[in-house]
Amino acid sequence: MSRNRITAGPGAVICQETYLDGEISIGAGTVLHPQCRIIAEKGPIYIGKNNIIEENVIIFNKNASPLVIGDENVFEVSCYVEGSHIGNNNIVEARAKVLGTTTIGHHCIIGAACATEVNETISDMTVVYGSKSSRRQQSEVFPTQAALHARHLDYLREVLPKYNHLKKLENA
Amino acid sequence: MSTAVGPPPFVHYYCACPDLSNNTQDPRRSPEITSKKDTESLDEKTTTTPTTSTTSQTSQSTQHQQQQKDQANIDASATGRHLLSTQASNYLYPLSRLYFCEDCHQIRCPSCVQDEIVSYYCPNCLFEVPTASVKSEKNRCARNCFQCPICQNTLSVVAAQEATPSSTPASAGPYFLSCNVCRWNSKEIDMTFEKPTSLALQLQKTEETLPDAKEFDNLKDHLEKHLRLNVPPTLPTSFLSFSSSGAFSKMMGSHLHQDNQSQQGKLDDLGAYEPAVHVPDDDSKLVDQLMSLRSVDQVSTLSQRFSQLHDQPYQLSHIHPQRIHLCIKRSKRCRTCRHILIKPEQKAQATRFKIKLVAMNYIPNISIVKLPRKTWPLQQGIPTQFVLKFTNPLYEEMNITLATPQMQKKAGLANTNDNEQQQPPLPQEYEAQIRGKVTLLSPHFTVGAYNETIEYDDEMYPTGSNMRGRSAFGGGGSGGLSSSWVNGVHEKRNNYTSIIVEVIPEQMGEFQFPLLVTYNYKSDEDRMDVSSGDIDEEDIEDVDADDGSRKANSSMRLDDDRIKSYSFWCLIGLGQVTRAESI
Numbered sequence: 001m002s003r004n005r006i007t008a009g010p011g012a013v014i015c016q017e018t019y020l021d022g023e024i025s026i027g028a029g030t031v032l033h034p035q036c037r038i039i040a041e042k043g044p045i046y047i048g049k050n051n052i053i054e055e056n057v058i059i060f061n062k063n064a065s066p067l068v069i070g071d072e073n074v075f076e077v078s079c080y081v082e083g084s085h086i087g088n089n090n091i092v093e094a095r096a097k098v099l100g101t102t103t104i105g106h107h108c109i110i111g112a113a114c115a116t117e118v119n120e121t122i123s124d125m126t127v128v129y130g131s132k133s134s135r136r137q138q139s140e141v142f143p144t145q146a147a148l149h150a151r152h153l154d155y156l157r158e159v160l161p162k163y164n165h166l167k168k169l170e171n172a
Numbered sequence: 173m174s175t176a177v178g179p180p181p182f183v184h185y186y187c188a189c190p191d192l193s194n195n196t197q198d199p200r201r202s203p204e205i206t207s208k209k210d211t212e213s214l215d216e217k218t219t220t221t222p223t224t225s226t227t228s229q230t231s232q233s234t235q236h237q238q239q240q241k242d243q244a245n246i247d248a249s250a251t252g253r254h255l256l257s258t259q260a261s262n263y264l265y266p267l268s269r270l271y272f273c274e275d276c277h278q279i280r281c282p283s284c285v286q287d288e289i290v291s292y293y294c295p296n297c298l299f300e301v302p303t304a305s306v307k308s309e310k311n312r313c314a315r316n317c318f319q320c321p322i323c324q325n326t327l328s329v330v331a332a333q334e335a336t337p338s339s340t341p342a343s344a345g346p347y348f349l350s351c352n353v354c355r356w357n358s359k360e361i362d363m364t365f366e367k368p369t370s371l372a373l374q375l376q377k378t379e380e381t382l383p384d385a386k387e388f389d390n391l392k393d394h395l396e397k398h399l400r401l402n403v404p405p406t407l408p409t410s411f412l413s414f415s416s417s418g419a420f421s422k423m424m425g426s427h428l429h430q431d432n433q434s435q436q437g438k439l440d441d442l443g444a445y446e447p448a449v450h451v452p453d454d455d456s457k458l459v460d461q462l463m464s465l466r467s468v469d470q471v472s473t474l475s476q477r478f479s480q481l482h483d484q485p486y487q488l489s490h491i492h493p494q495r496i497h498l499c500i501k502r503s504k505r506c507r508t509c510r511h512i513l514i515k516p517e518q519k520a521q522a523t524r525f526k527i528k529l530v531a532m533n534y535i536p537n538i539s540i541v542k543l544p545r546k547t548w549p550l551q552q553g554i555p556t557q558f559v560l561k562f563t564n565p566l567y568e569e570m571n572i573t574l575a576t577p578q579m580q581k582k583a584g585l586a587n588t589n590d591n592e593q594q595q596p597p598l599p600q601e602y603e604a605q606i607r608g609k610v611t612l613l614s615p616h617f618t619v620g621a622y623n624e625t626i627e628y629d630d631e632m633y634p635t636g637s638n639m640r641g642r643s644a645f646g647g648g649g650s651g652g653l654s655s656s657w658v659n660g661v662h663e664k665r666n667n668y669t670s671i672i673v674e675v676i677p678e679q680m681g682e683f684q685f686p687l688l689v690t691y692n693y694k695s696d697e698d699r700m701d702v703s704s705g706d707i708d709e710e711d712i713e714d715v716d717a718d719d720g721s722r723k724a725n726s727s728m729r730l731d732d733d734r735i736k737s738y739s740f741w742c743l744i745g746l747g748q749v750t751r752a753e754s755i
Binding site: 134138 | 323331354356357
């Protein structure tokens with residue numbers, strides 16, 4: 001069991017009620033809501049910049065190899081993320097599951113309550129949706145998504161500290 | 173312990189739909205049963221005379237056979253075994269789906285009520301469409317509501333570029349449709365709009381230029397003259413519109429008197445038709461395309477194809493977003509007395525009802541309660557007790573009498589009718605038997621009346637003399653349980669009464685048993701019912717002139733009291749019966 005070694009970049013907002021376990025590195029500007037759990041059981045977890053990790057999210061690394069998460073991702077409420085490499089600008093919607101050693105590219109959307117297979121590679125711009133987790137490629141990124149994400153982050157950085165205690169972690 | 177879940181326990185009520193009672197061939201019922209509704213006691217009527225004989229003029233032997241069959245039918249429905257047949261599952265409903273007609277004083281089910289359309293509305297924008305324009309818009313929303321061609325979710329209108337502070341207000345640029353679920357947008361099929369409103373109108377222009385539509389218009393013009401002369405008269409939507417019998421016979425007569433000769437002559441007048449617009453025939457190209465497919469993603473699924481019925485294309489790129497179908501609001505009416513049972517509000521946003529005569533507010537609500545430390549799921553051969561809880565929705569106290577059919581030695585008629593000859597084999601349905609023994613410990617009991625203060629009652633203070641000398645409700649230890657066995661009533665409080673029922677399942681499989689519930693209560697004309705609206709002042713005036721003095725609304729007028737009684741069957745299922753585990 002690796003010792004707890006959690007580092008966070010500047011501007012990261014990590015609430016007191018989060019459960020962080022193992023070797024975790026959190027990028028600058030990332031926001032962790034209360035009640036989320038990041039468990040680096042066997043291997044480290046490296047989280048990039050400007051991510052939003054909402055309540056009841058479980059990011060679990062069962063493999064010895066590091067789990068790398070990119071920038072500007074959104075992990076919505078109650079999703080379950082294992083996987084091995086997650087790119088940038090993805091959205092993992094509520095109650096979705098990313099299982100096993102799956103790799104996710106950039107600009108993907110894992111729809112609400114959808115799940116990926118245990119070991120597959122999801123290429124860029126893929127949308128997983130529907131009750132049967134069907135796939136399709138989106139032709140372009142939603143035009144306002146980037147601006148919306150930035151506004152979301154600003155709002156959270158302003159409001160969360162008002163209602164939650166924050167953890168002070170050493171800089172990476 | 174079996175891990176299979178099995179069917180859950182349920183209580184379903186049986187609706188004796190009155191429409192079918194006139195058909196004596198129907199094995200489900202007989203007129204004898206409808207007249208039994210107001211009787212106090214239920215005997216096992218195995219000796220009813222075959223007065224329900226058919227009216228058909230058959231020979232003596234078949235008539236006798238028919239009498240025997242009717243006898244079987246009567247017996248089966250008298251004992252409730254008809255509820256166990258597979259046919260009866262069409263008429264069994266949970267209490268939430270039943271209505272109650274106050275005038276007829278009977279249960280009505282979704283099958284025996286008449287539906288009428290109140291209004292049409294779009295489920296997306298909740299706009300109420302006037303009935304006149306529903307047909308012209310082909311039952312679809314005329315505004316901006318579209319359906320994603322891929323996932324059939326609602327599309328939202330999005331501006332192509334963000335509204336920046338420097339540009340003109342109200343997002344500039346072309347608009348397009350976008351789906352939030354599958355992230356499809358209409359730019360993929362080159363569909364953009366100039367304005368964000370009245371998209372249907374903008375689409376209509378492109379729809380009109382399709383070769384299919386143009387060809388159809390030409391064909392219609394050509395045949396229009398012919399159609400006007402020769403159109404066969406369609407049946408009117410409602411025969412009530414005829415003012416007299418003369419008008420009715422005129423309508424039917426013109427239809428019947430047209431013989432074939434005159435029709436042939438008129439058809440010949442039609443000139444030859446030449447198609448004005450050539451509709452391209454793409455079939456061979458389509459086949460080539462399909463043969464060279466590399467991945468099946470470009471082929472549309474059946475449900476996607478069915479959304480676009482006029483051409484049903486194979487290629488996913490040819491499927492356009494369709495306008496959203498309108499939904500309706502219905503009002504329901506009792507078929508026998510034409511009394512409205514359910515009437516929703518006209519507005520699409522309103523979810524309340526103007527008139528709501530639902531069975532929950534009239535007949536007792538039966539639920540199953542599991543006793544602690546009892547075997548569950550049921551095991552074969554082991555007697556198990558559980559509790560049936562009856563909740564009274566009325567403002568008056570009601571007396572309930574229960575009955576279950578007895579087990580018979582062999583499937584078929586009882587042997588008490590001496591006049592019968594050798595019985596013909598009965599239809600398969602009547603082989604259904606209750607798979608075990610059911611004992612009601614207290615078949616007759618009362619349930620208290622409902623009043624609003626019950627909502628605030630603390631559960632701590634039980635009422636009713638049956639609770640005396642007993643430990644906390646639920647029975648703590650065998651001592652508490654044995655006292656409740658004395659009169660079979662487990663608990664009597666506020667407006668509900670729980671009674672103990674013991675079952676001994678004897679066969680494997682799902683255990684169901686029918687139960688006949690008869691209840692009567694003193695009806696007071698002045699009292700308000702839970703579901704009705706305000707009392708009509710005129711009704712009270714007319715009721716009785718003997719008692720000259722008019723007191724306040726809540727007075728009990730004893731000379732007006734009538735004991736109202738009603739009985740209905742229900743089927744109680746207790747889930748799967750498993751093999752008894754050896755201890």
